[in-house]
Amino acid sequence: MKFFTLSALALLPSAFAAVLPTQETSLVKRGGGAFSSCQSVSFETRNGNQIWINFNCGDGHGGWHWNHLNLNDCIGNHNGQLVWQRNGGFGGSCWLHGDDTGSKYWHYLYIFCGDGRGGNYMRSIDLDEHLVNRNGDLRCEL
Numbered sequence: 001m002k003f004f005t006l007s008a009l010a011l012l013p014s015a016f017a018a019v020l021p022t023q024e025t026s027l028v029k030r031g032g033g034a035f036s037s038c039q040s041v042s043f044e045t046r047n048g049n050q051i052w053i054n055f056n057c058g059d060g061h062g063g064w065h066w067n068h069l070n071l072n073d074c075i076g077n078h079n080g081q082l083v084w085q086r087n088g089g090f091g092g093s094c095w096l097h098g099d100d101t102g103s104k105y106w107h108y109l110y111i112f113c114g115d116g117r118g119g120n121y122m123r124s125i126d127l128d129e130h131l132v133n134r135n136g137d138l139r140c141e142l
Contacts, residue, residue, distance in 0.1 A: 034131040034138060035107040038067075043109070046070075049091040051111070053127070059136030067138035071109070074130060074140035080115030082125040084142055094123070 035041075038057040046052055051071045056064050076088025094113040107128035114120050132141050 032129050032132055032141075034133045035128045037133045038138065043096055045091070045096055049089075051075075051091040051094065051096065053109075053131075053138075055138050057133040057136050057138050063136060065136035067136075069131070069138050069140060071140075074142055075109075075125060077113050077123075079117075080113050080119060080121055080123065082109075082111070082113065082123050084125075084130050086142055 034055070034057065037060075038055045040054075040056045042054045044052050044054065049072075053067075053069050053071055055067045055069070057067055058064055072089045072091045073087060074084060075090045076083050076085035077090040077093045078085075082090060082094070090113070093116070094111045097112055107126060108124045109127050110122060110124045112120055113123045130140055130142055132139050
């Protein structure tokens, strides 16, 4: 009986390994990490309400490519809080303001946003969560 119990316990690790997630599963975070291979970040407002990030990204082969990405395509403002959202359009209720906004602290965007009730607040979002460099091409992957 003891032999059977020990034999059954020896099989448990292989049984659990069959159900553990691998890197190909959906549990792996998609996107992110652009700040490790891109440099010289700047922000600008275009057309009154579009917030753009400008970034020089390495292509992995020694080349560098300037990228310009409209952050309205991947960030939204929900009651004064910045959230990752396809076609979020946060630039309609958030704005850059001189040296107080932009990315002064590595990979965060600092920006003023309205809360829809008359309040305006400085908000931030970690851009490295969903901005990714794919061979020198900056993308937002949600």
